Amino acid sequence: DAKTTQPPSMDCAEGRAANLPCNHSTISGNEYVYWYRQIHSQGPQYIIHGLKNNETNEMASLIITEDRKSSTLILPHATLRDTAVYYCIVRVALSEGGADGLTFGKGTHLIIQP
């Protein structure tokens, strides 16, 4: 799996968009970008994933640069409940043999300020 780099912490005001960056400069052509988050004392929660096109779901948007070396997770209207550690993970898809467990780095601790 490609290595990812994320800032250790970020602050964002409640109601504003939270933009969480992730650098994955060694990503391979068949690797996807996955985002999870972990709210304190809970299990991680899947948010979104993408290969090269921008993706959006009810939780967030994922913007992947054209060279795929970095991406940004966007929470459009952050609330206090979005305070959590956000993990960016790069992996091959299931069908191509990604089967040794998710590798979680240290992630970004996002703190939403009231």
Added chain:
Amino acid sequence: KAGVTQTPRYLIKTRGQQVTLSCSPISGHRSVSWYQQTPGQGLQFLFEYFSETQRNKGNFPGRFSGRQFSNSRSEMNVSTLELGDSALYLCASSSAVGHNEQFFGPGTRLTVL
């Protein structure tokens, strides 16, 4: 649809004892993975079970073992507990082996005294 459930939620054991943790996956999910989370090492993959067979294993000693039943429920066992085994043990289920969209349970907080 009910989420992943883990029992017990909290557990206190002493060194040398053994412990069994239980996980019930989301209905219809046949893959169950186990992870250990500690402040020092973060989230680490233990093993994955699919169709009652261990498919993958992380870098943990043989004291850590698991099994999966025909209804996809899974248990993990840790024998000869050490202080360093104190951690949050998380179970995740997915629809297929090695699937990257995994649904995690709330975890079991194990404290070894």
